[in-house]
Each structure stands twice: as C-alpha cells, then as structure tokens.
Amino acid sequence: MTETPAPRKGMALHTKILLGLLLGAVAGVTANTLWGDAPQLAWVIDNVANPVGQVFLRMLFMVVIPLVFSTLALGVATLGDLRRLGRVGGKTLGFFVFTTGIAVTLGLILANVVQPGVGLDPAVRAGLLATYADQAAATTEAALGTGFGIDTFVSIVPRNVVDSMARGDMLGLIFFTLMFGVALTRLPAPVADPVIRLLEGIARAVIEIIGFAMKLAPYGVAGLIFAVTARFGFDLLRSLSAYVAMVLLGLAIHQFLILPGLAKGLAGINPVTFIRRCKYAMITAFSTSSSNATLPTTLRTSVEEFGVPREIAGFVVPLGATMNMNGTALFEGMTVLFLAQVFGIELSLGMQLIVIAMSIITAIGAAGVPGGSIPLLVMVLIMVGVPGEAIALVLGVDRILDMSRTVPNITGDILTAIVVARSEGFELVPATSPDFSSEAAAEVFEHDTATSVADLLASRDENDGV
Secondary structure, eight states: OOOOOOOOOOOOHHHHHHHHHHHHHHHHHHHHHHHTTOHHHHHHIIIIIHHHHHHHHHHHHHTHHHHHHHHHHHHHHHHOOHHHHHHHHHHHHHHHHHHHHHHHHHHHHHHHHHOTTTTOOHHHHHHHHHHTHHHHHHHHHHHHHHOOSHHHHHTTSOSOHHHHHHHTOHHHHHHHHHHHHHHHHHSOHHHHHHHHHHHHHHHHHHHHHHHHHHHTHHHHHHHHHHHHHHHHTTHHHHHTHHHHHHHHHHHHHIIIIIHHHHHHHHHOOOHHHHHHHHHHHHHHHHHHOOHHHHHHHHHHIIIIITOOOHHHHHHHHHHHHHHOOHHHHHHHHHHHHHHHHHTTOOOOHHHHHHHHHHHHHHHHHSOSSTTTTHHHHHHHHHHTTOOGGGGHHHHTTHHHHHHHHHHHHHHHHHHHHHHHHHHTTOOOOOSOSTTOOHHHHHHHHHHHHHHHHHHHHHHHHHHHTO
C-alpha cells in the first residue's frame, strides 16, 4: 500500500513578512530614484501603497482595546492574592525602569562621544526647519498644551472609561482594567465565574481576529515600507546620516547585546536563542512602528516561545506595551543632545541627568503608536532650553527611527515577562518544541488560561468556606 505523502508546508508567515519588507523597501527606493517627485508616484503612494498598509494597521489597532482589557483583567484575576499582585506589579515596574534607564544612559554616552550635531551643514538645518516648520509648530503646541504635572497623574484615573477607550487613552484603560481585575478577586465564585469565562472567550476570539489580520501582514508591510522609501529615498538620510547612524547603533547595541545579555544573566537563556525566538515579534514591531499593534504577537511570543505562564504574560505584556519603552527613551536622550549640539547649547552633567530622568518618565507616558513619543520629546527639549521647533530637524527621518526603536520596546516587554516569571518560581517550558505543532501550541496557550481560571475559582471556593 502506497503511503500518502505528507502535505508540504508553505512559507512561514514571518518569512513572508520579511520578504514583503525587503521587496517594499527595494521597490520604494527604486521608484524614488527613477521618478522622484513625479505626480504618478505620489498617486501610487497615496492611493495604493499607503491604504494597503493602513488597512493592516487598523485591523491590529481594532483589537488592541478588547485584547488589553481581557488579557490584563484575566492576568490580575488569575494572580488571585492581592499581595502577590502587588509583588508582581512591583517587580514589573522596577524592571521597566531598570532597562529604560540603561537604554537612555547608553544613548547619552553615544551622543557625547559621536557628537553628530556639531558638523551638521547650516544649509541643511535651514532647509529642514523650513520644510517641517508647520508640523513642528503643531507638535510643539500640542506638547505645551499637554504639560507635565500633578494633573498628568490625576488624569490616569478616567472619569469615563468608555471615553478613554474611544480616545485610545491606554493609561486610563489600564487603571480601570487593573481595578476591574482586583474587584473580580473579591467576588464570590458564582458571581465572578461567568465574567471570567466571558473575558476568556473575548481573549480567544480576539486572537482569532489577529490571525485574520496577520494574513494581510506581508502585503501591509510592503505597502508601509514602500510609502516611506518612495517618498524620501536616501537624500534625507544622507543629510542626517551621522545622527541616524548614531541612533541605529545605540538601538542595535541595546537590542542585540544588552537585552540578550540580561536574558542570559537573569533567566539563563542563550542570547542567540533569545533573539531567534523573538524574531516574529521583532519583524512585526519594525513593520508596524507600534507597540500596541504588536501587542498580540508579543503576548503569544512570551507564552509560546518562552513558556511564560499565561497569568504573568497577561499582566506584564499589556502594561509593557504602554509603559516600557526602552528604544523610545534611548532615542529621546540621543535626540535631545543632538539638537542641543546643532544649536550650540552645551548641557552640563546635571542637565543630562535631568534628560535621563525625563526620558524615562516621558517614555513611560508615550503612546504606543507610530510617532507617539514626539510631543513628549518636545517637552524635554523645552525643559533643557532647546527650541521646541528644533524637532523639525528630525521629523523627516523619524519614520525609519520609529520603526527601529519599536523593536527594543517590545523585546524589553518579553524579557520583563520572562524575568518576572522566573522570579516567581515558574519553570519556563516553551510550547514550540519539536513535539508541538502550531495547533497544539495554541491549545496550550488556551489551556493555561482555563487552568489558571479554574485554580482561581477553586481557591476562592475554599476561602469562602473558611
């Protein structure tokens, strides 16, 4: 009897995404070189490439709110004990500040050594200021209107959580969700059980929607990259090459040396293995420029690739998508020093320490969306005496830097989830071993949640009987 051959597997999704990234970039640079400012190229960018990319991004952003609410509430509820919740929360926030502090310090060291702003051509500076004057003025006005004081902290508590969801106010949503999860742990099992099961169902349904969206990823990524490279080509990068190279070098050191080194030292994970298992999330982060849009992939990577328990990942990763911005802090510190050098403003050691502190604080408050850190960066510039309008110098190249700094942002989230899980005594067993198919891995992903919920309800029943 002849054996039926096994069906051949197609190209892996992350390979397709990477291929789309490369093809889009090559096509965009080629189009910019051959046609430059031709109106036909602008039409293709505005009516073909950009819309395809935006549809992909919108499908991911569409599920961010329900995903954050369901996974974070489940994470809090399944942690159960409020003392344990406080312990896990303290470790999470502490590690966020630790890695972000390392990143911004690295950025300032490189900026002081390289000093890219010293040699910038005055003609290039004048041209960039003129080109992006309107956009810079709008960003500066928004930053000044935002302010940074006691009201900023008060506003974390939303008056209307539905309004916060509609506006994409992630800090307000996270505060409400934390309170909601804590409240679930205080309710008797018969009351909490249906709510927890509903949250579990929402989380699993959202994951299915994400699967639909990721089928568009190769095309969406190609469209986004094409739009950027076709519009700007290499001319702008050449003008700011020293600054761009410095930022990319800093991000690369943090991404490929510091974070894997911490994974080895704190979790015993081989650095090469760490990067290899993060590659899918890294590609998604680079192509979307958004920690929020990458959140589903980051969550799945933490659970399946590293074996982080569902309750820990569900608590740490949504917080990290809003509050843990290693790459953003590094970029902010470097950019402040670069622009100070361009305008001949010398920052003392004390002022640079202020830059470090403010970069950490503003990185925590930055929105996890493309360009979300720019208004907060303007605030830091104004604090140290650099004109807010100076942001015009870097707006043209911010897209490529935004894509790049999102990668260490989400990698830092994954590392935090691993370290916190290890510190809580969990043995991390990845679901993606040779003995697991992708379907089996998904079953483990879902089973972890169901088991955690069952354990929570059982323990609450016992406590109710005491």
